[in-house]
Amino acid sequence: MKKTLVLVTLFILPIVIYLFFASGITNFGKLATLTENVPEIDFADKAVALGGKITVLGFLGKDVESKKGNAFNLNQKIYKRFYEFNDFQFVMVMPKGTEQDVEELKKELLQLADIGKWNFVFGDDDEINDLFKSLKTNLILDGNLGTPYVFIIDKNRVLRGRDDDVEEGIKYGFDTSSVADLNNKMEDDVKIILAEYRMALKKNYADRPK
Incomplete structure (x- = not known):
């Protein structure tokens, strides 16, 4: 009897625990689709x-x-943890007239990491407002056309986020002024969307004719 209990503890119990958590990942490990058809950024400049x-x-x-x-x-x-993944990029939308300030910011960021996947694009007020409105969030830009929130856009130009967030209900973006929001939520969500594409690639590879 003791041997049986030992065998169950050593071999069967870990498998049950693994299947429990794997089931949880399968059921909940997917970001909600919040806004489709986010337009390409095609500013005049x-x-x-x-x-x-x-x-x-x-x-x-x-x-x-x-x-x-x-x-x-x-x-x-976020950036330093994920920038080496293929097809991953940062895009910061900036008002015209901030070019010099952005160059200074880039110099400071460069001291911390390779910033090859930080992209800055400059537009006029209408272009920036139109792009932000196209996200269809519950957030607004401030008087300087800025917001502390950033957004995850997938490869199909779909805004992804959470539709069952405990604190916010629908979570469209992530507050970059809050290290907790970045650590506890955004990092997890970036991992999820990267995992989605890795799984899709593996499936496509497995489904290819031999």
């Missing part, structure tokens, strides 16, 4: 492709100095 990329989209606004802390948080907590 520059275009940036969202299709075919996993994008973290942000709006830093005219007062770049006040958003440096947000950019550093985002860089340290």
Whole structure:
């Protein structure tokens, strides 16, 4: 009897625990589709492709100095952990006239990490407002055309997030002024969307004719 209990403890119990957690990952490990058909960024001065990329989209606004802390948080907590994944990019939408301030920000970010996948695109007020409104969130831009929130856009130009967040209900974006939000929620959600595409690639490979 004792031997049987030992065998159950050593071999069967770990398998049961694994299946329990694996089931949880399968059932809950997927980001909600919140807004479809997010437009490509095709401003008068520059275009940036969202299709075919996993994008973290942000709006830093005219007062770049006040958003440096947000950019550093985002860089340290999210960018440095994921930038080496293929087809992953950051896109920061900036008002025209902030070009010099952005260059200073890029120099400071460069001291912390390779910023090759940080993209800055400059648009006029209407272009920025129209792009933000297309996300159809419950958030607003401030008077400087900025927000501390960033958004996850998938390869099909769909805004992804949570529709059952305990604190917010529908969670459209992630607050870069909150290290807790980045650590506890955004990091997990980026992992989930990257896992979705890895699983899709494996399935496509397995389904190919031999």
